[in-house]
Amino acid sequence: MATSGMAATDSPEAETRKNERPNILFILSDDHTSQAWGIYGGILAEYAQNRNIRRLAEEGVTLDNCFCTNSISTPSRAAILTGRYSHRNGVYTLEDTLDTALPTIATALQASGYHTGLVGKWHLKSQPQGFDYYSVFHDQGEYRDPTFKNSDVPWPGNRNFGERVHGFSTDIVTEKAIAWMKEQDKTQPFLMCCHFKATHEPYDFPERMRHLYDGVVFPEPENLLDWGPETNGRTFEGQKLETIARNWQVASEDPDKWWCRYPELPFSTKGMHPTAARKSAYQKLIRDYLRCGATIDDNIGKLLVALDEMGIADNTIVIYVADQGYFLGEHGFYDKRMFYEEAARMPFVIRYPRELPAGKRLDDLILNVDFAATLADFADVDAPQGTQGRSFRDNLKGKTPKDWRKSIYYRYWTQHKIRPAHIGVRTDRYKLMYLYGDPLNMTGSSDYVSEPSWEFYDLLKDPKEDHNAYNDKEYAEVIKKMKQEMQRLQQEVGEEQKKN
Template structure:
């Protein structure tokens, strides 16, 4: 009889080894262009690249609603925003919903999430969670634990999130397979890097995108209303760390009290041993502004470089911490039986059209990096060009561990695609719907459909349509909606859009669409 518990434990351990562990690393606003596996233009990210090199990289991965909270709800549910209830960042996720982590948990998985949550309700479906309140802080971050207590942790958020995730891996039940969601704050605005990467990246100069100085003239109302211009809307003090003292005598650049307060709040959180050096480095920006008093395109030139320096320094820290996870998996013999995913909640404008931030259905914002490593299942170096979407993640994880995909999930499993059992997905077009319109960036609500060649966008508050030929106009600058030769394509794309609205049960009135 004494052998029975031993045999039962052995059986549980063996079963755990048959089902893969899942580690899902998601950064915030990390554009694919800032990953060297996609582009060598801006930065080297050797650790993130390793996942792609040893697994599969998706060249056409997209999101369904390019904004933070909704992207997280889509991960949990495998549903579009109108179905999971998280249309924008202002709403609260219904934590009573059945989610992918709850299904894995019911199937015998240990589940944990560490880092950015951003859904207002407390996490459910997790055996362990430790999350940032709201957007979270870069330095000396605060975390909410499972008891509802908030504590401050010493250090830099990306490092702390990784450390807490690895601690959980150390202390988990080794007889069960696990799901770990590691959700980083970086490189989200206000782009505050750790000192060692500030030292390195403020010395660099980066190539300018071809459309950095693009005029908004000749484009639709949505372009005229947006407030995501690097020149006009990115703040010198709170975004780019220019000491307000250098700006007070320049009327056009003088910060308001809110910006000054945010600048002070940022630097007051930095430990004293680093703060003086950080201010010394950023002092060069203030001195340049005070000396040259740049305006217009000259100011944009400097602001773009400083944006890239800080943003990419945050990315470098993320890459370093991905390396820590890879090293942990290797040292603890977990790599072989772990499905490892790296992605972002959406793309990010890095100066294209003179913009920063996301939200749009244009590819820069809608596209997201995605790579998966699963030794023995995914062939190393696999390139996947099929269009996939973040509604596909939850069903893929369930499929990977052998669990049934619920009918209410709207995505499809990517497992047959990444394992080579399938070469074409049973879906030719992607549906998109963005809802949040507020003063921060004032991007109009819109919806649309992306095909392999054509994209149709409808800005329904102003009843404006846009049609793009992605083959001839990858930057989406030439609206073909009124070009006679494209009227047949326009009609076809509108029909596809209506079909997708029916398929995904999105019948909310949107302008002329019912």
């Protein structure tokens, strides 16, 4: 990797290398969890509409162990851009704002001669920096007829003010991204960040997907009827399917007074047995969610066709990744946040025909803080200043460094009774969580202080995390070592240690 992005202008040979640097199409979705991609197995694999995701996997490399460092949208996006953990980028919760002075992968690539564009969900509150062009949603954005804040007019701040575009958001974001890519001078590389709102709640979909899955009864996760801590020994309540069922029911009664527009209403579980009610809510969630996900796959196809038609597919890195995972009925949950596998995993596929093998899978432990360093490596520039991640370019080619990480560190900072603030560490086999349950003055947190607790899982014997084995004597020595590893990782990432 070059010692400086500016060094590319020092000689004719360097200038040639600069002009041959890859384009980057970074496609980011919201909550599109690995269980619904169809390339990670699971009970929904055969139901997922994934022709284009599957194409990327067949022509590129799939990451099997990619994780976020804080499973909630705004902090994960900040980590992706800056390569820094939450305590270093200042974005701990959904309520925090990204500091415009922080270096990002966009500012690094822009400074080195890349054309840079951003379309869709931004969700970091401050004006995007490092982008020659942006057209972004206010906050979450809307699925239908969304409003875009555009770079050719003054930034409106935290107001839903801008260009109203009629249509479905996933389609519109794709059209804007393609139009911008086609306008670029082919003598210079580009970075296009194409960010979908999908598959975030309310899991909406366009009319063409309305009858997809009509009459289908989806298989259920084995632990769908996990009713609470008494079931598996976990130490928190969690966000249960009954909550989304209640939301649908309230919105059915008065849609105009609800915060979002849910599709396929009315819905009600009134009068149902609790088991039947949960099963009914699960079926609606999956049907809506997979229709929403099918729309993403459809639009990934449009993006890939555009690259082919432009004749630049061979020298364009295409990444498709979700900002975090999502519970789809596992443990009776929906939503994310907790350091369980479904919520913490980031499904990730990358294609770069000029350099990377086709149809390969990578087992190495990768983090979202690694993305910025990796893209900078491919672009032959320095990673953004302060980046804590590490390039996995060599890993993708089957050349994993001998000193690559064997464990990962996680921290969810927002405190609520049903989902306490917690710290986690994971290796290839074991996971330890410390639910400290203190708001620590974090934005968006409640004042409720939970009783501190621990959870431990043997992912080899218990991959679904159905048994909290923290008090099992056979793991006493392993847990001791995992606590030591948690403290070591806290020190490594520069986070203030708390007495556990």
